[in-house]
Amino acid sequence: MTTQPDPLVIRSLDFCGGMAAPGGWRPDPVQPEVAFAGRSNVGKSSLINKLLHRKAFARVSHTPGRTREINFFEVNKRFMLVDLPGYGYAKVSKAAKATWRPLIEGYLSATPVLAGVVQLLDVRHAPTDDDLQMLDFLAEIACPVIVVLTKVDKLGVRERVERVQSITIQLQLDEEQVVQFSARTGEGRDELARAVVQIVAGHQMPVPPAT
Ligand SMILES: Nc1nc2c(ncn2[C@@H]2O[C@H](COP(=O)(O)OP(=O)(O)OP(=O)(O)O)[C@@H](O)[C@H]2O)c(=O)[nH]1
Numbered sequence: 493m494t495t496q497p498d499p500l501v502i503r504s505l506d507f508c509g510g511m512a513a514p515g516g517w518r519p520d521p522v523q524p525e526v527a528f529a530g531r532s533n534v535g536k537s538s539l540i541n542k543l544l545h546r547k548a549f550a551r552v553s554h555t556p557g558r559t560r561e562i563n564f565f566e567v568n569k570r571f572m573l574v575d576l577p578g579y580g581y582a583k584v585s586k587a588a589k590a591t592w593r594p595l596i597e598g599y600l601s602a603t604p605v606l607a608g609v610v611q612l613l614d615v616r617h618a619p620t621d622d623d624l625q626m627l628d629f630l631a632e633i634a635c636p637v638i639v640v641l642t643k644v645d646k647l648g649v650r651e652r653v654e655r656v657q658s659i660t661i662q663l664q665l666d667e668e669q670v671v672q673f674s675a676r677t678g679e680g681r682d683e684l685a686r687a688v689v690q691i692v693a694g695h696q697m698p699v700p701p702a703t
């Protein structure tokens with residue numbers, strides 16, 4: 493058996509800080525940024541840990557909806573991994589929800605260095621209204637998207653085929669356009685890593701204004 497080389501070897505990883513409010517502090521936009529989005533509890537922290545080969549880099553929380561800031565991690569001094577707050581958790585108050593949308597959408601629309609968004613969906617569930625609104629928003633701002641279906645290990649073979657088919661039909665995507673992922677088994681990690689590397693490499697950095 494030949495083993496493929498790791499498409500994303502992690503050479504360095506630095507936490508650069510968090511953005512708490514729209515228009516608030518954020519690290520200087522000097523690297524391409526790849527943001528990770530999804531409903532609370534979709535498995536985002538687990539996926540980021542797996543992608544970065546770290547056990548507990550992004551906190552895996554057992555209290556959904558706890559990560560409320562946009563967190564920035566510099567990978568290999570090459571790109572910024574941006575962890576967006578999980579949205580749409582039912583038990584979170586309306587007031588808390590009202591602060592997230594402007595934070596997330598404000599960040600996405602005000603970031604010229606944004607190379608793309610990794611959008612996570614739980615393979616077991618139909619995309620929620622929040623998910624669909626997020627995908628619409630990304631299409632509106634013409635942002636490249638990698639769709640990842642998480643927790644595929646939780647389904648049997650048949651059920652999984654059906655769920656993947658149903659979600660891709662609903663989103664009008666081909667099955668090759670979505671990454672099937674499991675943080676438990678590691679399935680999909682290298683495929684996702686490849687897609688992220690590609691999106692970073694393909695991003696044209698904006699020319700800074702002449703001074
Ligand atoms: N079986 C299985 N469980 C998973 C997988 N990914 C995440 N989980 C579990 O799902 C729960 C939520 O995972 P997190 O990674 O904390 O999800 P999150 O999206 O970061 O959640 P919040 O930060 O709270 O919004 C945890 O109990 C994880 O162990 C997976 O691929 N397979």
Ligand SMILES: [Mg+2]
Nearest residue numbers: 536537553559
């Ligand atoms: Mg999390």
